[in-house]
Structure formats: structure tokens, C-alpha cells
Amino acid sequence: MTSIRIFLTLSVSAIILLVSFLSAIRGYRESMVEAELLFDQQLLEHGKMLSLLNPSSLAGGSRVIQDLVLPNTANSELGDEMQIAYQIFTERGVLILRSVLAPSTPMSAFEVGYREVNFSGYRWRVLAILDEEQSHWVMTAQRIDIRYDLAEGIILDAVVPTVLSVPMAALLIWLFVSFGLRPLQTLAREVQSREASDLSPVRLDQVPRELTQLTRSINDLLRRLQSSFAREKRFAADAAHELRTPISVLKVQVHNLLTELESPSASVNELRQGIDAMGHLVEQILVLNRTAPDQYMVQFQPVDLYALARDVVSNEFEQILQRGQDFELEGGACLVKGDATALRSLLQNVLSNASKYTPNGGRLRLLVEHTPQGTRCAMEDSGPGIPQAFRERVFDRFYRLDGDRNSSGVSGSGLGLAIVRHIVDMHGATIALGQSPTLGGLQVLMQFPAVASSTTTITTTTTPGEAE
Amino acid sequence: MISAVIIVLREVLEGVLMICMLMASASAMGHRLRWLPAALVLGFFGAFSYAVFLEQISMAFDGLGQEIISASLLLAVAVLLIVHNFLATRHANLPEASAPALAVLGVCVAASAMSMSREGAEIYLYVYAFGVQAGEMASVLSGAAIGAGIGLSLGTFMYYGLRALPWRTCLWVSAGIATVTGAGLVMQATYYLGQADILPGQAALWDSSSLVAESSLTGELLQAALGYEATPTAVQLSLYLASILAALGAMALARVSVKTREYRK
Numbered sequence: 089m090t091s092i093r094i095f096l097t098l099s100v101s102a103i104i105l106l107v108s109f110l111s112a113i114r115g116y117r118e119s120m121v122e123a124e125l126l127f128d129q130q131l132l133e134h135g136k137m138l139s140l141l142n143p144s145s146l147a148g149g150s151r152v153i154q155d156l157v158l159p160n161t162a163n164s165e166l167g168d169e170m171q172i173a174y175q176i177f178t179e180r181g182v183l184i185l186r187s188v189l190a191p192s193t194p195m196s197a198f199e200v201g202y203r204e205v206n207f208s209g210y211r212w213r214v215l216a217i218l219d220e221e222q223s224h225w226v227m228t229a230q231r232i233d234i235r236y237d238l239a240e241g242i243i244l245d246a247v248v249p250t251v252l253s254v255p256m257a258a259l260l261i262w263l264f265v266s267f268g269l270r271p272l273q274t275l276a277r278e279v280q281s282r283e284a285s286d287l288s289p290v291r292l293d294q295v296p297r298e299l300t301q302l303t304r305s306i307n308d309l310l311r312r313l314q315s316s317f318a319r320e321k322r323f324a325a326d327a328a329h330e331l332r333t334p335i336s337v338l339k340v341q342v343h344n345l346l347t348e349l350e351s352p353s354a355s356v357n358e359l360r361q362g363i364d365a366m367g368h369l370v371e372q373i374l375v376l377n378r379t380a381p382d383q384y385m386v387q388f389q390p391v392d393l394y395a396l397a398r399d400v401v402s403n404e405f406e407q408i409l410q411r412g413q414d415f416e417l418e419g420g421a422c423l424v425k426g427d428a429t430a431l432r433s434l435l436q437n438v439l440s441n442a443s444k445y446t447p448n449g450g451r452l453r454l455l456v457e458h459t460p461q462g463t464r465c466a467m468e469d470s471g472p473g474i475p476q477a478f479r480e481r482v483f484d485r486f487y488r489l490d491g492d493r494n495s496s497g498v499s500g501s502g503l504g505l506a507i508v509r510h511i512v513d514m515h516g517a518t519i520a521l522g523q524s525p526t527l528g529g530l531q532v533l534m535q536f537p538a539v540a541s542s543t544t545t546i547t548t549t550t551t552p553g554e555a556e
Numbered sequence: 557m558i559s560a561v562i563i564v565l566r567e568v569l570e571g572v573l574m575i576c577m578l579m580a581s582a583s584a585m586g587h588r589l590r591w592l593p594a595a596l597v598l599g600f601f602g603a604f605s606y607a608v609f610l611e612q613i614s615m616a617f618d619g620l621g622q623e624i625i626s627a628s629l630l631l632a633v634a635v636l637l638i639v640h641n642f643l644a645t646r647h648a649n650l651p652e653a654s655a656p657a658l659a660v661l662g663v664c665v666a667a668s669a670m671s672m673s674r675e676g677a678e679i680y681l682y683v684y685a686f687g688v689q690a691g692e693m694a695s696v697l698s699g700a701a702i703g704a705g706i707g708l709s710l711g712t713f714m715y716y717g718l719r720a721l722p723w724r725t726c727l728w729v730s731a732g733i734a735t736v737t738g739a740g741l742v743m744q745a746t747y748y749l750g751q752a753d754i755l756p757g758q759a760a761l762w763d764s765s766s767l768v769a770e771s772s773l774t775g776e777l778l779q780a781a782l783g784y785e786a787t788p789t790a791v792q793l794s795l796y797l798a799s800i801l802a803a804l805g806a807m808a809l810a811r812v813s814v815k816t817r818e819y820r821k
Binding site for chain 1: 557558561588694695698701702705706708709710712713716
């Protein structure tokens, strides 16, 4: 079953159609029988009336006039369609009176009762009766096809509206079924239109009894989801605390070890690099958890992306200087509506990636500027770039170009661009990777939607190591 | 009016029950009903063309065109129903090895359109001859509407009844209906082939007219559903049974092919 509405409309219409049509057929058949009885009654009434006319006196006393034909006008009140043929015979079977339609021979045998016979090219229903004195036979007849047509004409007047009313009933059923299903649509809309972060119970006015259980179940599910998200958030915070501390301790210990050893072996250096990588990985995982769009309970504020970029650059500047790279920050104050912490993480990842994968002495350029569509943020470098075929895959979690040991020789978690994509999605922005037109390396182009001009509060964050 | 009801109901039932069975069966095989509009359009077009060109069709094949075309359409649909049984059994036994959608939908569209063409043309000609030409429009049209309405209602119940079954049961029941319907179509085809003197005239094996007359309502409905014949000849009966055996054979073949495939794995 693909549609409740179609199922209900079709099945209810089919039931109504079947019941009403079968009733119509039954009504038709019974009405036809009734009509037959009525017509038979009519023949009888006419026969009786004719027997009261005293045909002998009409015929002029004892004289018998054969082939006496009643004038047509005698039948006129019955209408042309319902003409009744008459014959009156003496008890010895001599015809003394007949109508135009009646033949000169007896229409039926001289036996009282109804019969169906053929004459004048038609089939007739004939009634033969004897008058009260038992001296005359009166025969009255009607054409069966005319009786049938008249009866059917009257009965069809009752059947046709039944037939015509079914499509109208189907239309009404469709409308009412649609109306009946509206609470379901309202519930679906209510659940669908929610923000990902809105896990409050669904409240509907006048929930029908059939939907009460479903609404309760949805609310129950939302409540369980909310508590599980809360648990997960707590876990993220706890994990951050529990993991960061031992890693920091390890870092200090390795630092001390390196200081104590006059000529540290390659293994100790690798140990230090490993601990640094582990620390980076833990930080990245925590950022990714905190910024997952389904879970991140954000209250977006207008943030100056240019100021934030300046701030991030000051943090990363040491790495850039160490590698002898040439860096330019261009643009001016640009507001985007978002979360400052998440945006900082975004810029930090983009900048750090660019610096890491650009060779020593290379060039980096970060541009933050206004466009009619909003704010454009572009990070360009003179590094090797990313081939077209991999530009979508690099956003996957733990995906690294050419595997774990890629040609750049740079260690990484494979989470940086996944985090960037998450944050971009969360802010309703777009991201595209391409080739830098000026520096020839990778260009990471992000477009943030415009902020309504009424929002004037600018949230800027500063860090202790600000370079300016 | 009653005769219009009976005649149209018989024609509609013959087509609608089979089309609704195919709809339920195709759905159980995981196909949506997007093929239905195509089948309906082709069916209407076929019925209209068949009715309009009836005179030319009748004159073809030395005046036996109508009998030969009718028998051909009936036999073609019967063959398609046998193919349906093969596909349905295969799907019921091994859904992942199911036939390509094109095969299932092709059978559904072709069988529905051919059935509609024949039944539709017969209804059109009946309504035209007895309604328009005989001046009994109200009576014949009302009867035709009632007959068609009852047929469509029964088709709706059959479709949703089959859909209410578990999908595998639905396929088995559909295959059973297709077997009986196909045999009924073969029986009707033998009647036309007999009229065209292609099948030899033989003495009837029995006469069950006194039990169920072919012209009675029960007889008409039985004829529509099962191909009831009150006075069947030996050839007719043989072909009827052969059709049932062919349908069951197709199902057995499908089972064997599935088993072989599993064994090879």
C-alpha cells in the first residue's frame, strides 16, 4: 500500500459502488415485476370496463355487427404508446367488437387468464375474461415491448441518478479522506520543520485518538534522544578532560627526556612526533563531536570573520615562519552569523592545511571579503593542490590523499577537511575546492550567507598570542 | 438494462481481474505501478482501433479475420500469463535472482493492453449497436456503467486483497489465478478457432447446461473467470488442461532453475 488516501478512497468508493449498484439492479428487477403487475391490472380493469358496456346493445340489439372497430379516439386517453387492443366475442366465439389494433381472429384461446401470443408482427400480453352474465368474452391486449419500454423508462429515471451519483460520491470521499488525514500531515510537518537541535515534545491541538499513541511514541523517542545527546555531550567534555591531561603530561615528559639526553636518538624524536600527532587527533575528534550539526546546540551570533582570521593567523604564524612561507591576509571586516569557536576551528584547519601541504618558501593567501551574496573566504596556496577526482573524497572522515603515508610526508589525522565541511554545513555556507588562479596551488573557496543588516553586535575573540 | 449489465460485467471482469492480479503481482515483485498508465493508454488505443477497423479485420483471412485475431489475442495473453508464472515463481524463490524489471513490466503492459483491446472493443461495439443504433441509450449506458462499476469494484477488492497477503503468498495466489485465467482464455480461443474451422468440430463430451447454462448470470461469470463451457469437445478440454499443465510446468521450471543456480553457488 503506497498511499492511505488512495487506498481509503478506492476501497470506500468500491464498497459504495458495489452496494448501490447491486441495490439498483435488485430495485430494477423488482420494479419491473411490479410494473408488469400494474400493466396486467390495467388490462383487467379495461376488460371489466368493456364487459360493462353491454356490447349486444351497442351492436344494435340482437344484430351482431362483425368487425366493429372502436374509433381511435376511444384509446386516446391511454396515449399512443400504451394502446390496448380489444376484442369482444359472444359466448360462441363470434366477434362483435374489436379495436383497430386487434385482429379479426381471437387474440387468445377462450380460456380465462393471461397469455403471451404473437400477432401483427409483435408479441402481446393478452387477458381473456368472461363478463358477469357469462355471455361475452372480452379480450384485452398490450404490446410486450411497449410495456417493457415504458416500465424501464420509469425505473431508469430512478436508476440513472444512482449511477451518476457514484463519481460524485468518490470525489466527496477523496475530499473527506484528505480532510481526515490532515492531522497526520500536521504531525509530519511539525516533526519535519523542526531544527535539528529542537528535541522538545511535539504538541498538537486536538490530536485525534488514533494519533495519540503515535504522538506519545514520538515524544518518548525525542525525550530519549535528548537524554542520549546530553550524555554524549557530557562524554565529550569528560573525554576532553581525561585525554588531554595525560597527553599533556606525556608531552612534558618527552620534553624533559629530550632535554636530559644530550643526543636524543631517532626513536625519541619519533616518540615526540607520535605524542604530538595523538594530541592533535584527540583535539580534532573532540571538535568534530562538538560541531556535529545534529548535536551542536548553537546560538549563532554575528561574528567578524576577518578579525577572527587575523586572530587565527597570529596563532599559526610561527609554523608559517618556520617554513619560510610568504603569507598575505587580504580583505576587511565581514560579518557572518555563526559560532565563533566553530569558525575559529574552521579557519585554523584551512590555514594549517595550506601551510602544511605547501613546500617551504611557498606562498599562502587568505582573502575575506564582502560579496553581494554574503561573505567570501578564500584560502589559496602555491602547493601541489588536489587532483579534480579527489576533491570530493578529501572531505570524508579519516581520508588522506594517497593513504596514510602520502607524498607530502606530512602527518595528519584525515579529519581536518571533514571538520571544515561540518562547520560549513552548520552555517548554511558552501565550500568548493579548486585551483588557485594566482598561486597555482589549492584554492579553498567558502561562501557564507549574508547577515541581516540589523544585527550589529560583533563578537570578536582574541587570543593571548595576538601578533598585532 | 440487465442484459447490458451482464454483458459488460463479463467483459470487464475478464480484463479487470487479470490486470488487478498483474498489478498485485508486479508490486509483490517490487515494481511500482508506473507501467499501468502505459498499459491503459495502449489498451484504449487498441480497443478503439479494433472497433473502428472491425469491418476490415472481419474481411481479412477470407472472412475469418475477427475469429483469428480474437483467438490470437487470447492465446498471446495466455502465453504471457505462463511467462508471468515463471517470473513470479522465480522471484518468490530467489528474489535476488529476479528477472530484469523490463521483463516483468513488459509482460504486464502487453497482457493488460491486449486484454483491454479485445474486451474494450467488444464493450464499445455492444454499446454502439444496442445503445446508439437501437435507440436504447439510457438503458444500455446505465447497464454498461453498472456492469463496469461492479467489475471495477471487484477488481479493487481483488487488488487490495492480494496486496494484504505476505508478498510471497501474494505471488503464489497470483500465479494460481493466472493459471486458471490463462486456461479460460485458451478455452475461449478454442471457441473462435472452432468457428473458423481451424479446430475440428467434435461432439460435446458432456452437456452441463441444465446445471449452469452459459447464458445465465452464473454461467457468464464462470465463463469470464474460468472459461466455463457447458458443452466442451475433446479438443477444447485437452487444450484447457494443456494450458494448466503449461502454467504449472513454467512454475516448476522456475523452481528448478533457482535450485540449479543455488547448487552452482
